[in-house]
Amino acid sequence: MEKLGVVLCGLGFGGAFAPIYRDHPDVKFIGLFDTNGQKLEETSKTLGIERVYHSYEEVLNDPEVDAVHIVTPIPRHEEQAVMALESGKHVASTVPMALTLEGIREIVRAKKQSGKTYMLMETTLYTRQFLNALSMYKSGQLGRVQLLRGCHYQDMENWPEYWLGLPPMYYATHAMSPIAALAGSRVEKVVCYGSGTMRPELRCRYGNPFPAETALLRFENGLAGEVTRTLFETARAYLEGFNVYGSKASLEWGFKDSDDLIMTTLESADHRGYGTPSETLRSPAAYENLPESIRRYTLASGQYDPTQPEKSLTSGAAGGHHGSHPHLVHEFIRSVLEEREPAISLDFACNVSAAGILAHASALAGGKELEIPRFE
Numbered sequence: 001m002e003k004l005g006v007v008l009c010g011l012g013f014g015g016a017f018a019p020i021y022r023d024h025p026d027v028k029f030i031g032l033f034d035t036n037g038q039k040l041e042e043t044s045k046t047l048g049i050e051r052v053y054h055s056y057e058e059v060l061n062d063p064e065v066d067a068v069h070i071v072t073p074i075p076r077h078e079e080q081a082v083m084a085l086e087s088g089k090h091v092a093s094t095v096p097m098a099l100t101l102e103g104i105r106e107i108v109r110a111k112k113q114s115g116k117t118y119m120l121m122e123t124t125l126y127t128r129q130f131l132n133a134l135s136m137y138k139s140g141q142l143g144r145v146q147l148l149r150g151c152h153y154q155d156m157e158n159w160p161e162y163w164l165g166l167p168p169m170y171y172a173t174h175a176m177s178p179i180a181a182l183a184g185s186r187v188e189k190v191v192c193y194g195s196g197t198m199r200p201e202l203r204c205r206y207g208n209p210f211p212a213e214t215a216l217l218r219f220e221n222g223l224a225g226e227v228t229r230t231l232f233e234t235a236r237a238y239l240e241g242f243n244v245y246g247s248k249a250s251l252e253w254g255f256k257d258s259d260d261l262i263m264t265t266l267e268s269a270d271h272r273g274y275g276t277p278s279e280t281l282r283s284p285a286a287y288e289n290l291p292e293s294i295r296r297y298t299l300a301s302g303q304y305d306p307t308q309p310e311k312s313l314t315s316g317a318a319g320g321h322h323g324s325h326p327h328l329v330h331e332f333i334r335s336v337l338e339e340r341e342p343a344i345s346l347d348f349a350c351n352v353s354a355a356g357i358l359a360h361a362s363a364l365a366g367g368k369e370l371e372i373p374r375f376e
């Protein structure tokens with residue numbers, strides 16, 4: 001297999017990925033599917049993508065389709081991933097992976113039986129801020145990691161009905177993934193408290209009484225992490241952020257999602273104990289590992305000059321979740337073609353997804369410590 005036929009399912013947020021697949025050199029064709037016929041037609045016309053499908057079965061029955069990228073409403077992810085794997089298709093799935101541990105087990109079973117690739121398309125693992133933090137950690141600039149914090153504050157009032165009352169920790173991967181990756185260890189245990197009161201109609205769909213949840217994670221290597229999520233009726237600027245505290249330097253995401261990282265360096269402190277110098281750190285756009293034809297998608301606008309890539313790619317505002325979208329597409333495509341585990345491995349996806357599901361279970365049980373199972 002030299003090139004892949006891919007179908008994008010769900011064209012809301014998912015629509016942002018269509019032109020990236022269209023322009024990827026290893027993609028034979030990109031097809032589109034959405035249950036909303038009007039959206040399907042409009043996206044097809046706007047992007048000049050003619051291959052469209054009118055049912056999920058039609059996608060899965062097409063022998064030319066190698067892979068699907070699922071960006072449909074949350075309650076559909078698990079069943080559509082299992083159906084695709086059972087039909088012999090590779091799967092890229094938006095977050096969350098599933099809403100139950102049983103759902104995660106089903107995906108693992110279908111993936112193992114089919115031998116196909118499953119990749120969780122976790123945007124926070126390819127933001128320019130995270131890639132910068134990871135490279136600083138790997139080069140020793142942070143020293144030993146001592147503590148980690150992740151947060152995701154977002155008010156989902158007025159979003160499609162399947163969001164209403166969702167337990168905050170069911171959608172915790174954006175807060176959890178960067179710190180689990182920087183810990184370099186699987187989450188072993190979780191303790192979580194629910195907080196606040198939520199108006200009654202928001203409690204109906206998922207039986208969740210908490211607008212906010214805050215959890216402590218114990219990693220297998222002994223590190224601890226803290227994860228906080230707010231989803232409803234909590235006034236806070238939107239942020240999907242992480243903080244990593246190291247023995248030499250620490251990085252903290254600013255107040256808003258559009259902010260840069262703030263670095264505090266211990267080594268250069270003149271007067272330890274009374275404040276250490278901090279500076280804002282501009283994380284460069286990361287594009288070097290991407291094929292030339294999709295580098296532009298690390299930018300928010302199309303202001304990309306192929307004759308001066310360094311200049312335009314480092315000065316422009318980052319696109320799609322801080323430039324992450326083309327990295328996710330590229331990693332998915334290359335992992336399938338190279339027949340290797342994607343960088344966001346199945347084990348990692350299962351671990352952070354289960355940690356979120358069990359965090360909510362812990363909150364419902366008044367903060368009981370729960371172990372995260374392995375999904376062999």
Ligand SMILES: NC(=O)c1ccc[n+]([C@@H]2O[C@H](COP(=O)([O-])OP(=O)(O)OC[C@H]3O[C@@H](n4cnc5c(N)ncnc54)[C@H](O)[C@@H]3O)[C@@H](O)[C@H]2O)c1
Pocket residue numbers: 009010011012013014033034035036039056071072073074076094095096121122123160321
């Ligand atoms: N940073 C991220 O990773 C990130 C950001 C935004 C959304 N998401 C995820 O992406 C998913 C979609 O988010 P959204 O905001 O576009 O949601 P949405 O509900 O606005 O859009 C979903 C789209 O899927 C279509 N659809 C519904 N049921 C379908 C089905 N069975 N098959 C095919 N298409 C179907 C709808 O018509 C709609 O166009 C959500 O699950 C969300 O969790 C992830």
